[in-house]
Amino acid sequence: MxxxxxxxxxxxxxxxxxxxxxxxxxxxxxxxxxxxxxxxxxxxxxxxxxxxxxxxxxxxxxxxxxxxxxxxxxxxxxxxxxxxxxxxxxxxxxxxxxxxxxxxxxxxxxxxxxxxxxxxxxxxxxxxxxxxxxxxxxxxxxxxxxxxxxxxxxxxxxxxxxxxxxxxxxxxxxxxxxxxxxxxxxxxxxxGYALYRLVCEGKAAHAGVNPEDGVNALEELSHQVLRLRGLSRPRDGLTVSVGGDVRVSPAKKNIVPDRAEADVDVRFRSPAEESKSRPAFASPKPAHAGARVSLVPGLSRPxxxxxxxxxxxxxxxxxxxxxxxxxxxxxxxxxxxxxxxxxxxxxxxxxxxxxxxxxxxxxxxxxxxxxxxxxxxxxxxxxxxxxx
Ligand SMILES: [Zn+2]
Structure with a gap:
């Protein structure tokens, strides 16, 4: 009309x-x-x-x-x-x-x-x-x-x-x-979007005396940041970005950190795109022997x-x-x-x-x-x- x-x-x-x-x-x-x-x-x-x-x-x-x-x-x-x-x-x-x-x-x-x-x-x-x-x-x-x-x-x-x-x-x-x-x-x-908390755990050690006995959680986090970033396919309707509240602990120069965390923001154009991408977030594999990685789901919007x-x-x-x-x-x-x-x-x-x-x-x-x-x-x- x-x-x-x-x-x-x-x-x-x-x-x-x-x-x-x-x-x-x-x-x-x-x-x-x-x-x-x-x-x-x-x-x-x-x-x-x-x-x-x-x-x-x-x-x-x-x-x-x-x-x-x-x-x-x-x-x-x-x-x-x-x-x-x-x-x-x-x-x-x-x-x-x-x-x-x-x-x-x-x-x-x-x-x-x-x-x-x-x-x-x-x-x-x-x-x-x-x-x-x-x-x-x-x-x-x-x-x-x-x-x-x-x-x-x-x-x-x-x-x-x-x-x-x-x-x-x-x-x-x-x-x-x-x-x-x-x-x-x-x-x-x-x-839509889904938020996750990326948590990497390793093993603390003296950064100068025996760093090889530790598992550096920040190094593991760095790998995961790049891996997650690599899942982005903006043209297909999926973006992944890591940032937000980034924490490394213990926050001491002379200790290999055993914990590192960051926020992950995943955006998807359609429900189909979301379900296709979900397995990549379900069970992240650590890049370093002895490290553990998890992606804890947070708030989301369709x-x-x-x-x-x-x-x-x-x-x-x-x-x-x-x-x-x-x-x-x-x-x-x-x-x-x-x-x-x-x-x-x-x-x-x-x-x-x-x-x-x-x-x-x-x-x-x-x-x-x-x-x-x-x-x-x-x-x-x-x-x-x-x-x-
Ligand atoms: Zn508003």
Missing amino acids: AELRPDERRLADLAAERAVGARRLLRTLVETNSGTANVAGVREAARLLAHELSAIGLRVEWVPGESPQGSREHLLARRGEGSPRVLLIGHVDTVFEPDHPFRGFREEGGRFRGPGVADMKGGLAVLIAALAALDAGRGHARGTVTVLVTSDEEWSSPTSRALAEREARAADFALGLEAGRPSGAVVSRRW PLVLTPASRKLLALVRGAARGLGREIEAEETSGGSDASFASALGVPTLDGLGIVGGGYHTAEEWADPASLPFRAQLLAVTLTRLLA
């Missing part, structure tokens, strides 16, 4: 109007530090959102999630009931803790700047403006909109994954409010894949954009997001419906102010079409 229907036109106008208030909300959200470790700040930012969501007719609840590191709360809000069910996925935490020098919200050079302004407080502002428009325009005829805002996405969602999966299982469609790409595109594919059903969803979103006078494209990215959990459960899923921006996870992070009203309109029209 290239043209908007009159009721959609009216809804789009309302969404643009509501985006003015959402811009103020974005400023407040960015000024409220919500680095993932700053639990009180995360809760404060989520409370601001909860307030906005209940003001526009959503039923809000707080759902605790558990992990070995402790419990956190996530925000769940709904409007309407029954089918079809659309799940909107976002997160309120950022990678910027309170001691990070990148802080505050400002507008300069025609761009919004600030920690989380694109990833993804701008997306939350888009979501609020779109749902406010639906509310003011007497909403959708039927179905349910569920909003899930998690508080630990930047830590790979240890306490929210189960909740995201539960809500995704009940959903007919899922839309992620992560930032639109700098080109203005939405995200139709994301690579890829977001383009399926026939998600292609249809993309066509619907692009149709809505066309009705609003724009062409939008879809891109692939290797960065992870909670929307991938829905995709892995077979739910047609698209991501990158938030504000357009870039420089994610750096002090260069920015968002395009003009994209806030447009993305709010796009989400509002998309939701009415999905729930028609």
Whole structure:
């Protein structure tokens, strides 16, 4: 449908109007530090959102999630009931803790700047403006909109994954409010990832007197780093990179170290690529006699894949954009997001419906102010079409 229907036109106008208030909300959200470790700040930012969501007719609840590191709360809000069910996925935490020098919200050079302004407080502002428009325009005829805002996405969602999966299982469609790409595109594919801890063990000895009696764990680690690096096949959709928290012990110049560790980050484009590569990580073989090597699996995220059903969803979103006078494209990215959990459960899923921006996870992070009203309109029209 290239043209908007009159009721959609009216809804789009309302969404643009509501985006003015959402811009103020974005400023407040960015000024409220919500680095993932700053639990009180995360809760404060989520409370601001909860307030906005209940003001526009959503039923809000707080759902605790558990992990070995402790419990956190996530925000769940709904409007309407029954089918079809659309799940909107976002997160309120950022990678910027309170001691990070990148802080505050400002507008300069025609761009919004600030920690989380694109990833993804701008997306939350888009979501609020779109749902406010639906509310003011007497909403959708039927179905349910569920909003899930998690508080630990930047830590790979240890306490929210189960909740995201539960809500995704009940959903007919899922839309992620992560930032639109700098080109203005939405995200139709994301690579998945698996994190491992590489642990090499050897045997300590005096580095000067009898090093030959030791087994140097750092040497073993060096071999493993290169072996793992050699598994990368970016063109086929697999990358492996070793780094992170690298430790060698004992950290003494005169002792052959008997333990060395590092983090391994494995990214894969498709579930098939992941299963093909898995044996290489299952039982690593030591390069040195007497050394032991293990790869301890950590957090992971499945890829977001383009399926026939998600292609249809993309066509619907692009149709809505066309009705609003724009062409939008879809891109692939290797960065992870909670929307991938829905995709892995077979739910047609698209991501990158938030504000357009870039420089994610750096002090260069920015968002395009003009994209806030447009993305709010796009989400509002998309939701009415999905729930028609
Ligand atoms: Zn994000």
